[in-house]
Amino acid sequence: MQRSRSQVLFSFLPQAVFRHEDRLFGQVSTVDGTRVSALNESVVYEEISAYLQMWDDDARLDLPLPTVDRRREYTILSPETVRWEVYPLVFECTRRSCGRVRSFREARDIVRSPRCSHCGGGLRQLRFYNAHNCGRTQPLFVAKCSTHGWDHITFDDTGSFTTATWRCRGQGCNNAVVRQTNQSPCTCERYPGADGVVRMRAHTLDDSRAYTPHYIDLVNIDSSVFQDYQKHPSRAQIALAHHLGLISSIREGITQANASSGGTRSSPAEWAAKEAMYREMGLGDSEIAVLRASSGPADSGLAAVDVSQAVLDTVAGRRQVYERAAVYDPNEVQRFTLADQRASAAARNDPAVVQVLDKAETLAKTMGLAEVAVSWEFPIAKVVFGYTRESPVPGDSNLRGFRHQAHHEGKHPVYAVETETEAVLVTLDALAVCDFLVSRGELASLPATEEDAKRKLLEVFAIADADPVPAATVTALVHTLSHLMLLGLDDGQVGFSESSLAEWLVPETLTFAVYANSLKEFTLGALWTLLSSRAAAWLSGVVTRSVRCENDPLCYQENPRACERCTFITFGCPEFNADLDRRVLSSFFQHRGVLAAI
Structure with a gap:
């Protein structure tokens, strides 16, 4: 067969x-x-x-x-x-x-x-x-x-x-x-x-x-830059610098890492103490500026990453985190945002489409979304290596491989399919998420800037073993939103069924992708059409799904608030429908005032 x-x-x-x-x-x-x-x-x-x-x-x-x-x-x-x-x-x-x-x-x-x-x-x-x-x-x-x-x-x-x-x-x-x-x-x-x-x-x-x-999803970009990046000893720093907006591309990060002399720069606190000492020594502003340029805190590039070693070891080292930098590098993967679509509509003097996209952008911002984009070339590889029965959870089942003595020379086969497919790429606003955590008492204070908020969330995941609640809240927020956006595409209007879609999750960077899981070498353009003409209706439906379920009031009373009628998906969840909770997402939307806006 x-x-x-x-x-x-x-x-x-x-x-x-x-x-x-x-x-x-x-x-x-x-x-x-x-x-x-x-x-x-x-x-x-x-x-x-x-x-x-x-x-x-x-x-x-x-x-x-x-x-x-x-x-x-x-x-x-x-x-x-x-x-x-x-x-x-x-x-x-x-x-x-x-x-x-x-x-x-x-x-x-x-x-x-x-x-x-x-x-x-x-x-x-x-x-x-x-x-x-x-x-x-x-x-x-x-x-x-x-x-x-x-x-x-x-x-x-x-x-x-x-x-x-x-x-x-x-x-x-x-x-x-x-x-x-x-x-x-x-x-x-x-x-x-x-x-x-x-x-x-x-x-x-x-x-x-x-x-x-049981499978893993890998970003599989066919470029020499990405191959060098995957093997680079500084890929964690490069990933974080890109996420924080300190570099514009992974190529720039590789170049900086290769050119680095290996010297260390002072943190802002360390530099403040040094600067005070230099002034006591009688150095002038111009002399201090020269010293700051060579050894003071950097304002951009890899030297300005300035995160704890725990973030580098436990967060930035995760494959999905360093993959995210490549996916969001326009030199590696092209994507088109709502803002790009609006600019294109304005350039061709199409006020009706501009009005529709203005509404979608406003709703996305109110929902706490920093960016919603579409790519026709999302480079995914699905690798399957074993199976379980009854339960996919470690400790509840055996995980079996596919080896057959009479085939594949007795080796253990791993099955893989790689392709470029359609995807919706979504990133949440870090300040909005931090504000939500502050309102729940899970974060002490609100960071001053978006960059600071991103750093704070990275630290939240770095200390998750000691303080798991904030990281669990963020994970549930990102993961549940991903599922509801995926399920919102199964409305008979964009050409996808729920079982033909899958997700790629990077909760540490508030990012996820929903992609066509057919793994075929062509695209329908359906997600492009969605972003151009139906984004507002799609996003409104996601908000509605966060507060309603066909199993209510039973599902409403569950903790976590998630079931097969509202959040579960059939094939495309790498976490097997774990870490989902409509209660967290609807609370986030309520805190943002979204429920009153639709």
């Missing part, structure tokens, strides 16, 4: 159960493809290794840490060809008057005997199978009649596994109940239920909860 590369990543990875167009269900055995060479393998393996370390060693199966000395055991492939087997091999007669269940040992046995052995009717698969957090699956257990064995067993499907029953239509049994359905025990002896018993859970064959692929 062959599928597009993006389809394989989402629905047809090894051991996934899926519906085939021939009305059969199957389980993927292997996925083959060509080797990918367009990714920075060092970065890929570093990120996979960091991800895998969230699981205990005995909860990672066929997934050794891809450290430098073990990377030869891995291979990165572009998924192209899917091989699968019919699964499960438990069938029932399609005639309602019969319905007898029949199990097969191998798929070839179905070919030899494709009809009901009792009445000659057609056969169809039973729609349930069992799965467990350890990763094991097995077909539905078929009950046995003490008189007739399995010859006349039927499955009374009531629509719910817990109320379904096994019955016997043999002579004398007269469709009597043989036994209730029950969840099969699992021999792994791990992940017991609430009653302390380790058992598998029954799922319908198309239930996505029984299989969750």
Whole structure:
């Protein structure tokens, strides 16, 4: 069976159960493809290794840490060809008057005997199978009649596994109940239920909860500057300098870092003490100015970053943070903002569009958004390396790899698709967020400038282990807004469904992207149209979604306030719908006065 590369990543990875167009269900055995060479393998393996370390060693199966000395055991492939087997091999007669269940040992046995052995009717698969957090699956257990064995067993499907029953239509049994359905025990002896018993859970064959692929999203810019930047020892300082507006491009940052003599400059406080000493020594203003230029606090460039070592170590070192500088570098990724669109409309003397964009800009500012932009060339790579069943959370499940002894030379396959796609890029106003934290008592005072506010928020994330509340509030704010903006695109007017979109999150810099998750090498231009003509309506809908849910009042009473009807998305959340709370976002909007403005 062959599928597009993006389809394989989402629905047809090894051991996934899926519906085939021939009305059969199957389980993927292997996925083959060509080797990918367009990714920075060092970065890929570093990120996979960091991800895998969230699981205990005995909860990672066929997934050794891809450290430098073990990377030869891995291979990165572009998924192209899917091989699968019919699964499960438990069938029932399609005639309602019969319905007898029949199990097969191998798929070839179905070919030899494709009809009901009792009445000659057609056969169809039973729609349930069992799965467990350890990763094991097995077909539905078929009950046995003490008189007739399995010859006349039927499955009374009531629509719910817990109320379904096994019955016997043999002579004398007269469709009597043989036994209730029950969840099969699992021999792994791990992940017991609430009653302390380790058992598998029954799922319908198309239930996505029984299989969750684990992946990382990487920014993958094909330029020598970006490649040098990824490997540069000063990339953390460059990322922060760009975020703080101290440099205009990552190339400028690399140039400054390479030209640096290695000397240190005084902080503002240190310089104030030195300047006082110089004046006591009788130095004049011109002499002090020369000294300040060489060793005083810098006003721009890498030397002016001036953040704590904790920010450099724990925040700026995160891949998404240094990727953000490249994404927001117009030399690397072109983007068009609401302001750009308005200027373009004004230049072509289109007052109607100018009026629409003025309204959108005003609403965005009121919502606390510093920038809303669109890119046609958002460079994303999705890399999938394993899967879990039942729960994607470390400690609640085993994380399994895709290795197959007879394929890929016995190596551990990692599947990757890279492309440039459409994306909406959003950054919140740092002063607005700090003001919100002050109002909640989570920040002592409001910084004086936007740059100071950005520095303060970086420090908030740097000390999150000791004081987690402010960082959690900011994360929930950014993440929830991202989900509601993504869900707001699924309105039938821009050509995207919720399941075809994904997000890229950098909460430390108040940034996120919502991008087309089809991973195809073309774009529709739908997001460009959205920004040009429907941005105000889209943003208004986001505000409304923050205070309303179809599950209210139940969802309203939950803490956190988030559910499948208001904030959860199906495939595109790298955090599996964690850290979401409409309560935080609606409070932010209320503090900004947005609710009264729409």
